[in-house]
């Protein structure tokens with residue numbers, strides 16, 4: 001892998017991973033607040049929101065260990081073209097697992113779901129979501145790509161991330177910030193997603209991958225690459241990219257682990 005390598009952290013289990021993920025997110029939050037007094041973060045669906053909730057809703061251990069939700073702008077790294085209360089909606093999942101559980105005393109993030117008015121037209125759904133990003137990141141002559149402070153991503157068992165799937169032409173998108181997909185191999189087929197240049201342009205990118213079911217794809221991502229979407233993120237982002245895994249997900253993976261300090 002050319003250039004600096006991604007950070008691979010492995011923990012015994014999710015209970016050990018969650019506090020490290022929390023520290024990492026707080027460091028990203030505090031850098032974002034120093035830069036522009038807001039923390040711009042995008043999250044995925046799948047297995048991530050549950051682990052995220054365990055990390056973020058824990059009791060603070062010190063005065064520095066503070067999640068400032070009232071300074072967060074929360075976007076979605078990908079979303080399915082379904083109503084916001086549908087069981088396949090990433091928004092509904094993040095709401096159920098995390099947002100609904102945030103105590104009032106912690107403040108509330110500004111949340112940017114898709115506009116469900118455009119569900120019948122995924123191109124329009126993507127364009128409207130991109131408009132939200134433009135509003136927040138001011139796309140223009142000097143801003144070619146949004147710079148998220150942090151992307152919190154998952155990796156599917158096929159190596160997809162966001163709704164960027166292996167071998168899909170969408171991986172070659174260079175202009176759009178948000179793109180539609182009508183043929184996702186994982187249901188539901190109709191979705192929108194941040195594009196690869198947007199993902200790799202973030203200040204920090206954190207993947208969370210846990211469980212033995214991810215072992216084979218983790219080997220392929222870290223040992224071979226094979227143009228898998230997760231491997232493309234690793235290659236482009238280098239050490240701006242960190243993987244929070246459990247031992248089961250990386251058993252036998254030939255790649256140096258870093259210790260989380």
Ligand SMILES: O=C1O[C@H](COP(=O)(O)O)[C@@H](O)[C@H](O)[C@H]1O
Pocket residue numbers: 043044045046047048078079090153154155156157160161162163186
């Ligand atoms: O379909 C999706 O899957 C990926 C991976 O999910 P996981 O359950 O294997 O962690 C997820 O990151 C993405 O947001 C979602 O739409």
